[in-house]
Amino acid sequence: MKPEIIQKLKEIVGKDHVYTGKADLFCYTYDGSFSQDKPVMPGVLVLPGSTAETSEVIKLAASYGIPVIPRGAGSNLSGGTLPTTDCIILQMTRMNRIIKIDKRNMIAVVEPGVINGKFQKELAKHGLFYPPDPASLEFSTMGGNVAECAGGPRGVKYGVTRDYVLGLEVVLADGTILKTGAATMKSVAGYDLTRLIVGSEGTLAVITQITVKVLPKPEAEQTVLVAFADLDQTTDTVVEILARGIIPASFEFMDKVCVENIESYIPSGLPLEAEAVLLIEVDGPQKLLQEQIAEIEKICREKGAIQIRSASSVEERDKLWQGRRGVFGAFARNYATILAEDVTVPRDKIPEAVRKVRELGEKYGIQTAVIAHAGDGNLHADILTDERNKEEMERVNQLLAELFQAAVDLGGTITGEHGIGLSKAPFLPLESGVEGMRVMKAIKEALDPQNILNPGKMFGDRSW
Amino acid sequence: MLHDERIEQILYKCNRCGSCQQVCPVYDVLGVESGLARGKIRLVKALRHGELELTRDIAKKLDICLQCKRCTANCPGGAEGDTLIRWGRTESQKKLGVSPVYSLIARILLPRRWIFNTGLAMGKIGQKVIFRPGPNGQGMLPRIPFGLDMRRVIPSLAAQTLKQRLPEVNTVDKPLQRVVYFTGCMANYCYPQVGEALVQVLNHNGVEVIIPKLQHCCGMPVFASGDIKFARLMARENIKVLAEIKADAIVVSCGSCGLALKEHYPELFADDPAMQRKAQEIAARVKDVTEVLTALDYQKGAGTVNEKVTYHDPCHLKNGLKVSEQPRQILKNIPGINYIENEHGRCCGSGGSFSLKHYDLSTKITDRCLQELAATGAEIVATGCLACRMQLEDGIAQQGLNLKVRHTVELLAAAYRAAAG
Ligand SMILES: Cc1cc2nc3c(=O)[nH]c(=O)nc-3n(C[C@H](O)[C@H](O)[C@H](O)COP(=O)(O)OP(=O)(O)OC[C@H]3O[C@@H](n4cnc5c(N)ncnc54)[C@H](O)[C@@H]3O)c2cc1C
Ligand code: SF4
Ligand code: SF4
Numbered sequence: 001m002k003p004e005i006i007q008k009l010k011e012i013v014g015k016d017h018v019y020t021g022k023a024d025l026f027c028y029t030y031d032g033s034f035s036q037d038k039p040v041m042p043g044v045l046v047l048p049g050s051t052a053e054t055s056e057v058i059k060l061a062a063s064y065g066i067p068v069i070p071r072g073a074g075s076n077l078s079g080g081t082l083p084t085t086d087c088i089i090l091q092m093t094r095m096n097r098i099i100k101i102d103k104r105n106m107i108a109v110v111e112p113g114v115i116n117g118k119f120q121k122e123l124a125k126h127g128l129f130y131p132p133d134p135a136s137l138e139f140s141t142m143g144g145n146v147a148e149c150a151g152g153p154r155g156v157k158y159g160v161t162r163d164y165v166l167g168l169e170v171v172l173a174d175g176t177i178l179k180t181g182a183a184t185m186k187s188v189a190g191y192d193l194t195r196l197i198v199g200s201e202g203t204l205a206v207i208t209q210i211t212v213k214v215l216p217k218p219e220a221e222q223t224v225l226v227a228f229a230d231l232d233q234t235t236d237t238v239v240e241i242l243a244r245g246i247i248p249a250s251f252e253f254m255d256k257v258c259v260e261n262i263e264s265y266i267p268s269g270l271p272l273e274a275e276a277v278l279l280i281e282v283d284g285p286q287k288l289l290q291e292q293i294a295e296i297e298k299i300c301r302e303k304g305a306i307q308i309r310s311a312s313s314v315e316e317r318d319k320l321w322q323g324r325r326g327v328f329g330a331f332a333r334n335y336a337t338i339l340a341e342d343v344t345v346p347r348d349k350i351p352e353a354v355r356k357v358r359e360l361g362e363k364y365g366i367q368t369a370v371i372a373h374a375g376d377g378n379l380h381a382d383i384l385t386d387e388r389n390k391e392e393m394e395r396v397n398q399l400l401a402e403l404f405q406a407a408v409d410l411g412g413t414i415t416g417e418h419g420i421g422l423s424k425a426p427f428l429p430l431e432s433g434v435e436g437m438r439v440m441k442a443i444k445e446a447l448d449p450q451n452i453l454n455p456g457k458m459f460g461d462r463s464w
Numbered sequence: 465m466l467h468d469e470r471i472e473q474i475l476y477k478c479n480r481c482g483s484c485q486q487v488c489p490v491y492d493v494l495g496v497e498s499g500l501a502r503g504k505i506r507l508v509k510a511l512r513h514g515e516l517e518l519t520r521d522i523a524k525k526l527d528i529c530l531q532c533k534r535c536t537a538n539c540p541g542g543a544e545g546d547t548l549i550r551w552g553r554t555e556s557q558k559k560l561g562v563s564p565v566y567s568l569i570a571r572i573l574l575p576r577r578w579i580f581n582t583g584l585a586m587g588k589i590g591q592k593v594i595f596r597p598g599p600n601g602q603g604m605l606p607r608i609p610f611g612l613d614m615r616r617v618i619p620s621l622a623a624q625t626l627k628q629r630l631p632e633v634n635t636v637d638k639p640l641q642r643v644v645y646f647t648g649c650m651a652n653y654c655y656p657q658v659g660e661a662l663v664q665v666l667n668h669n670g671v672e673v674i675i676p677k678l679q680h681c682c683g684m685p686v687f688a689s690g691d692i693k694f695a696r697l698m699a700r701e702n703i704k705v706l707a708e709i710k711a712d713a714i715v716v717s718c719g720s721c722g723l724a725l726k727e728h729y730p731e732l733f734a735d736d737p738a739m740q741r742k743a744q745e746i747a748a749r750v751k752d753v754t755e756v757l758t759a760l761d762y763q764k765g766a767g768t769v770n771e772k773v774t775y776h777d778p779c780h781l782k783n784g785l786k787v788s789e790q791p792r793q794i795l796k797n798i799p800g801i802n803y804i805e806n807e808h809g810r811c812c813g814s815g816g817s818f819s820l821k822h823y824d825l826s827t828k829i830t831d832r833c834l835q836e837l838a839a840t841g842a843e844i845v846a847t848g849c850l851a852c853r854m855q856l857e858d859g860i861a862q863q864g865l866n867l868k869v870r871h872t873v874e875l876l877a878a879a880y881r882a883a884a885g
């Protein structure tokens with residue numbers, strides 16, 4: 001990076017917010033994703049304090065044609081913030097104010113650096129909540145959540161990030177500040193630019209302000225944990241519960257490998273003969289929940305559940321969730337490397353997808369496990385491996401390529417929530433087809449003709 | 465398992481998820497990856513795998529870590545940030561040498577009982593030559609440039625050390641238990657009243673307390689800095705002293721001393737099985753004083769103490785010794801105490817010599833911690849580590865807050881006194 005650019009950046013954001021030291025920059029050669037590539041050093045790290053500063057930084061970058069990588073907490077799992085060349089890392093975490101919580105209109109306005117979990121805590125003080133709940137919510141940023149269109153367990157009932165973003169303020173690739181959407185539930189004025197930016201992974205614009213709708217916090221929650229000795233029974237149960245008009249807030253699925261690992265790490269009384277377990281949580285008015293839980297338990301029994309446990313107090317619910325929360329830790333005790341894939345299929349295709357994962361695991365000699373948000377068909381096919389074993393990693397790569405194809409063949413998608421980034425860029429055409437790629441590239445070219453915003457992501461080809 | 469193999473293994477436990485951002489106090493203030501556990505672990509990996517050459521710049525990054533173990537306690541994957549960072553510090557020490565501040569504190573002051581003792585023998589007058597009274601009449605500020613930051617408030621050295629005030633054996637009629645009290649530097653030199661309170665409450669519960677004269681600093685600051693050779697020397701001495709005394713438990717009044725004895729001594733001798741066995745034998749008996757108390761009928765004979773109290777979790781006590789419920793239980797059971805919980809339970813920013821070397825950063829961490837403690841409306845902050853106490857008192861003095869810091873056993877001792885009339 002040229003010294004004159006560094007100098008100008010310091011003038012824009014203040015010298016305390018520009019980092020050029022080698023050790024500092026090396027710490028931006030990774031993110032939450034698993035990458036087999038050699039680390040690429042960014043040229044400079046910049047933390048803007050306002051929209052105006054962000055705009056000035058982008059103008060400067062545009063005038064020199066330097067790539068910019070917007071970054072939040074760096075927790076993404078698709079290589080979305082990995083440098084591919086000399087570039088500016090634009091970390092948005094200093095812009096972390098909750099600007100407004102408007103209880104009457106049930107909307108809130110936040111800056112991109114606000115941590116999802118902190119936002120939730122503030123909202124709770126007003127009796128409100130923001131449904132998108134990625135497992136990373138205690139540390140991932142709202143900007144990153146919007147840019148990845150993050151989802152979570154509550155997706156089946158409440159949808160994902162895109163369902164809550166009403167409007168955005170963004171800085172475009174030439175430094176222009178643009179406001180999209182409106183602070184209303186309804187707005188059909190022109191193209192839906194808000195949705196275009198949601199999930200754009202920092203390739204179209206830098207998000208500097210987010211207006212979201214929020215909901216009244218449900219009065220109570222109840223949880224049921226059910227085990228099945230047969231895979232198909234779990235999906236039948238999910239489909240049946242939804243068909244009877246009960247929409248649980250979450251429907252977490254874990255297969256038998258998960259159960260075995262959990263029980264050997266934090267025994268929580270899960271039956272080892274189970275092929276799969278479902279963790280079902282309903283929320284809403286207290287008096288409705290009792291009935292719903294009774295109904296759910298009845299359906300589970302009809303479908304052949306071998307164990308049913310329910311809980312309503314916070315401590316009891318925590319106990320039931322313990323296994324689900326501890327599953328990653330349980331894997332980590334036994335495997336050096338865990339890749340959490342996120343292919344997603346229509347919900348009734350889950351058993352097929354789970355079987356496919358197992359079949360591929362056997363074919364390539366790789367241990368796999370499946371966790372899923374069963375209500376929305378979002379699978380986390382966990383590949384349990386060891387990155388130090390190069391030959392095994394080769395087989396992992398082949399397995400993944402086949403898995404992505406299988407997801408598309410089942411009418412699903414190669415990524416339900418983690419995004420394309422660098423890791424899945426080669427596979428995007430598999431799902432989007434030639435036409436899809438052409439339209440997306442046309443949009444990218446129109447908004448970022450110099451290709452300076454997060455280049456290499458989404459489209460793979462580094463010139464893109 | 466050899467130490468080096470273990471390091472390599474826990475290195476791979478970090479999958480860079482970023483979850484440590486919610487707990488790392490240094491990241492909380494600096495806001496950049498190189499301050500975060502994840503960043504420092506990545507640097508360590510790069511050093512071990514030859515991606516980076518060790519430079520002073522990198523050594524400096526590894527230096528900005530409080531060794532608070534919060535990352536380790538929180539890590540879903542089982543990576544141990546503090547251990548990996550210490551490995552990096554050991555490498556820096558080997559290759560780049562020792563920083564002057566560190567060498568003053570660690571190599572000269574800490575291991576030498578006589579320096580402190582002489583300083584004390586010079587009495588209050590001698591002390592004033594080196595220190596001057598701090599603002600608002602609290603603590604002492606160093607007068608000569610130790611290489612320490614001049615604003616640092618250091619508690620006055622007590623006129624008499626704990627070991628001078630109390631006999632080696634503090635017994636009771638028909639003792640139920642016999643414990644060794646590992647006082648650490650802070651209780652011995654700066655807060656002997658805490659040591660006295662500890663002995664009183666244990667005696668009250670029928671426990672005989674031995675205070676071995678020959679014990680000395682646990683070596684935590686030396687160990688944390690990565691100076692393994694020296695830390696081993698200090699550990700060996702203490703192990704010798706402690707192994708000789710027959711006792712049911714070895715109690716501590718500082719979380720850091722406890723952690724040193726319980727985890728670090730065995731780690732130090734990972735490559736020396738005979739010594740490691742001895743260290744493990746001691747480690748198995750180490751207990752925080754509140755652990756001993758809650759196993760006894762400590763509520764008997766407690767009178768009323770009318771105070772509003774909150775509790776500050778010392779990182780090493782909570783994340784190292786896994787003690788956080790016991791002191792709360794004691795406080796809540798003292799009649800008259802209005803116990804108020806604080807929101808997150810932040811780190812006090814002390815980190816041993818961290819607070820001396822990185823005064824500004826440490827102060828910011830302390831301020832955030834104090835802000836939360838003060839917000840509870842409590843007037844007393846109870847805690848279980850005297851290094852935390854010193855750090856918090858420093859911040860309280862600088863800010864002129866209406867807060868007092870006390871060790872949990874001091875409040876329990878007050879309750880027993882109140883009942884006795
Ligand atoms: C343990 C763990 C659990 C997870 N669980 C889930 C889950 O349940 N559901 C889920 O959906 N994801 C999950 N994730 C993935 C990740 O947390 C999400 O993608 C999250 O939204 C990323 O937020 P971030 O702040 O870390 O963004 P980053 O990782 O920093 O960035 C993500 C992308 O957004 C872009 N970006 C960031 N900020 C801006 C901005 N202000 N303007 C424009 N572009 C920007 C970046 O360029 C990048 O492409 C998980 C990750 C981990 C490590
Ligand atoms: S140290 Fe643990 S919490 Fe932090 S990034 Fe690594 S794996 Fe995640
Ligand atoms: S030990 Fe504490 S200061 Fe050091 S990296 Fe871990 S959390 Fe941060």
